Amino acid sequence: MNEISNGIPASSLDGVCWRKSVRSNPSGNCVELAGLPDGGVAVRNSRHPGGPVLIYSRGEMAAFILGAKNGEFDDLAI
Template structure:
């Protein structure tokens, strides 16, 4: 079976300043987030509903 490649993406608002969070949609119900300055470091994995709730709170200013 071929190895799956994880595609990380960074916000277009990051403006290449280096202090960014990258996100990868892992398929199924999983979303991963990592520090762009340490791509080989750890990643946090969330259920998609948790990630969506987190983004909603950010948009609401909470």
């Protein structure tokens, strides 16, 4: 596997299992996530599956999810 860094093509991540929320948009406009061997999390746009991937640590993802659960981003959905 190539070095994993932000902006790499999704095709560079061999063997990862991409998944999306069951609440995602049925038209395919959603975010997909994949766990990485080093414990990180890859994020991509489902409309561009081969496009760039953003990489986050588990701690970064945990902070984002907690913030979302606590309503910190609710103003962005209005």
